[in-house]
Amino acid sequence: MGVLMVSGTSSTTSNNGSTGSSIISALGTGSGIDTNKLADQLTEASKMVQAERLTTKKTLLETQISDFGLLRSSLSKLETAAAALGSADTFNAxxxxxxxxxxxxxxxxxxxxxxxxxxxxxxxxAQAQSLSSGTFSSMTAPIGKGTLTIRLGEWNAAVNDFEVDSTKTGATITIDDTNNSLTGLRDAINKANIGVSASIVSDGGSFKLLLASKSGAKNEIEITAAEDAGALGLASFNFNETTRNLTQLQEGLDAxxxxxxxxxxxxxxxxxxxxxxxxxxxxxxxxxxxxxxxxxxDKSIAEQTIRDFVTAYNTFKTEVEKLVGFDTEAKGYGSLHRDPLASSMMKGLRNILSASVPGLSGGFTSLSNLGIRTELDGSLKITESEGNTGFRAAIDNNFALVRDLFVPKTSASVSGIEVTKYSAKSQPGTYDVVITQQPSKGKLTAGAMVATFPLDTTGKDYSFKLKLNDIETATITLPAGKIYTSGAELATELQSLINLDTNLKAVKSTLAVSFDAGKLVFTSDSYGSTSKVEFSTIGADMTDLGISVGAGTTGTNVGGTVNGEVAFGYGNVLLPALNTKAEGLSMTVQPGTTSGSITFSRGFAGTMTTMINDYLKTSGLIKEREANINKDIDNVKDDEETLNRRSEAYRARLMAQFQAMESIVRGLNSTGDFLDGILDRLPFTAKSG
Known part of the structure; x- marks a missing residue:
């Protein structure tokens, strides 16, 4: 029995030891696993789905950025073709x-x-008047000090009567120590820039000053010198009704x-x-x-421009269809297929092509009136002839209506209102205008003339200072020793002298002087509340002319409403209120106008280019969309970085776990070494010698 027990025990123990030994032997001194490679594979498998999703999203976004660039280029070409249709010169060739x-x-x-x-x-x-001075021995020797007043007008055939042209301003030339020479006088006249040119010619060792006016009978020259008492000499340049010391070489003539x-x-x-x-x-x-x-x-230019636009649109559609629709070549939808902005843009363009042009009524109001049809595939086609209609008939028989369809148009129902401007904010339509305050100019009516005509200025102090629109003139004096035969002649003289003033010329202010019912009337050329005429100082004899110190009637700004909204008036310019449909329209209103209506249409070309510009401009819709896409790309990059950080953390956890496993395996290996031959050392199982 004992032998049997020992024999059984020995057999069982030997089998257990053999199994443990085989496990440990398989493990060796470590796990035998490439933990780095395993960690990489597990990490890659963990992030693969998310990484592919982010890569796909970023690729789409980057493709959209590129395709919006292509869209912008195609849209820009279409805008150029549309803009050509909006030019009046295209249709007026x-x-x-x-x-x-x-x-x-x-x-x-x-x-x-x-x-x-x-x-x-x-x-x-036409020819220009030419005058020559006497001879001078030197170009630099003194010629005298004082002023030379140059006026423009017309001499009679005998050159003894000068009629000033009050529409021309002339100049007053000052000669002092800085320019007291023939050269200085020449340069001062040329610098005055009044249409009189001066030059110096040599005549056998002596010198002459030559003056030439602009061509025309009323651009002839009158010169009056006012000499300084201690430096006489400028009188040698007199050429007026009293003294003519210059020689006329050629008279001024009109064409x-x-x-x-x-x-x-x-x-x-x-x-x-x-x-x-x-x-x-x-x-x-x-x-x-x-x-x-x-x-x-020359209708051919307009006709070809319309045909060019149709071609440009069809080219645009073909190019953009690959971006927003199905690309048959790539056999897939474009990157902008589901983009709301691209979809909205295409819808807007199609609406413009098929709809009536806002602001137009009667005549041609849409492309279909010209025989330009939209095909089933969205392209445009010109129908040359449909009986008595079609493109050919429109060009040949209704060219004015074709022009009105494409070109921006403004009109007013009354002659006293003229639309002068419109802006990007102006909406097409018809607007009622009611004038509540008439525009007027500043005006001063003098008292009745005391003096009678002919009026002789000899021995009289006809001097004054006048304020025009709050700008005061220097002292102005009627020429001494001059006789005025009528009130109209006196008014012309006063207008010329006042508008000649350098203070007024600097701010481009002018007035008109007339003679009405025995009274001089001074009227500013500008409208509005800043338009004023006032005599600030007068000479002793100005009361002879009915003139006294004081101001006349101040002008008024136009006032009114546009479609019932109070408009802004400045001078005779009326501007519709801000944030109304008519904002940006500007109109001039003539005195006496009480009401009317204005109509504005951008035309087909203006409507299309305005819409396209909303997409293309620097702060436009495409730029905004691209900015948002770039933000989305940045967000994807951030998500990729986050995913990489999470993956790195996941790998680090795996490596920690593998290291723990390796530690256990190493412990098992040590245990295996200890167990090796243990049955041989245990009591009752040890091998005998």
Missing amino acids: KALSIPETTLLGITKLDAKAVAGSYQLKVEQV KVRVNGLLVSRESNQIKDVVEGLEFDLFASSLTETVSVTINE
Whole structure:
């Protein structure tokens, strides 16, 4: 029995030891596992799904940024094509026909020229008056001190009667120690910039001052010297009704041209306003030759511009469809397929193409009126002819209506209101205008004239200072020893002298002087509450002219409403209230106007370019969308960094766990070494020697 027990015990123990030994043997001295590689694999598996999601999102966002750049480029090309349609010159283009001639040359044909045939006959070319001084031995020797008053007007044929042109200001030239020489006088006249040029010519060792006015009969020169008592000499430059010490070399003449039989005169040989929109230079005159000029409408430019726009839109649609729709080449939807901004933009463009233009009524109000249709695929097609309608008929028979469809248009129901401006904030439509306060100019009406005509200024103190719009003149004096035959002549003289004042010229203020019912009337040329006329000081004899110290009637600003909203008035300019539909429209109102209506349309081109600009401008919708996408990209990058940090932490935890496992394994290995041969050492199981 005992042998059997020992035998059984020995067998069981040996089997347990063999199993433990085999486990430990398999483990070796460590786990045998590449824990670094395992940690990497587990970490990568943990973050793979989130990383792929973030990568996909970032790729889409970066593609959208790129595609918005392509969209902006395509949209910009479309805007350029639309803007060309909004130019009035596109629809007002003209063609010119003229024979070869030596009499004149065409310098400009403007779009606003009126079509028609014009017979031009040049009867006289304009020339400038030329004056020469006496001789001087030196250009630098003193010539005298004081002032030279230069005025412009017209001399009679005998050159003994001068009629001042009150519309021209002239100048007062001061000669003092700084410019007391022929050279100094020349430079001072040229610096005055009044249309009189001065030069010095040498004449065999002596020198002469030459003066030349601008061309024209009423640009001739009058010069009156006021000499300083201790430095006489300037009187040698007098050229006035009393003394003419200069020699006239050439008189001033107007150009004379007959246009379709009507004789017109102009100061210059550069004719700019005889035929509207047509400018030409005169070279010579002829009493026999007539030049035939024909101006025709050139519709081809407008027609081609419309066709170019249709092509530009279809190109735009093809390019953008790949971004916002299904790209057949890439066999997938574009990155902006679900972008709300791109979708809204395309919808807005399609609406403009199909809708009526705001602010237009009657005539052509949409592209369909021109035979421009939208196809099923969204592209545009020009229908050349549909019976008596279609694109060809619109261009040939209703060109004015075609122009009104595309070009911005303003109009007023009464002649006393003129719309002069509009802004990006102005909304198309018709607005009622009611004038509640008339615009007026500052005005002073003198008392009845005491003196009678002819009026002789000899021995009289006709001097004064006047304030115009709160700007005071220097002392102004009527010329001594002059006789005025009528109130109109006196008024012209006063207007010329006042507008000649340097203080007024500096601020570009002018007035008009008239003679009405025996009284002088002084009227500011500006409207509004700052428009004033006042005599601040007067000479002893000014009461002869009915003039006393005091102010006249101050002007008023226009007042009124636009669509019932109180508008802002300044001078004769009326501006609709802010934050109203008519904001940005500006109109001038003539006195006597009581009410009317104004209409504004941006035209098709203006409507489209305004919308496109909302997307393209620096602070526009695309720029804002791109900024938001860039923020989303930055957020994805932040999420990627967060994911990487979490993954690194996860790997660190795995490595800690693996290190703990390795520690356990090493302990097991030590235990295995201890257990090795333990059965041989235990009592009753040890092997005998």
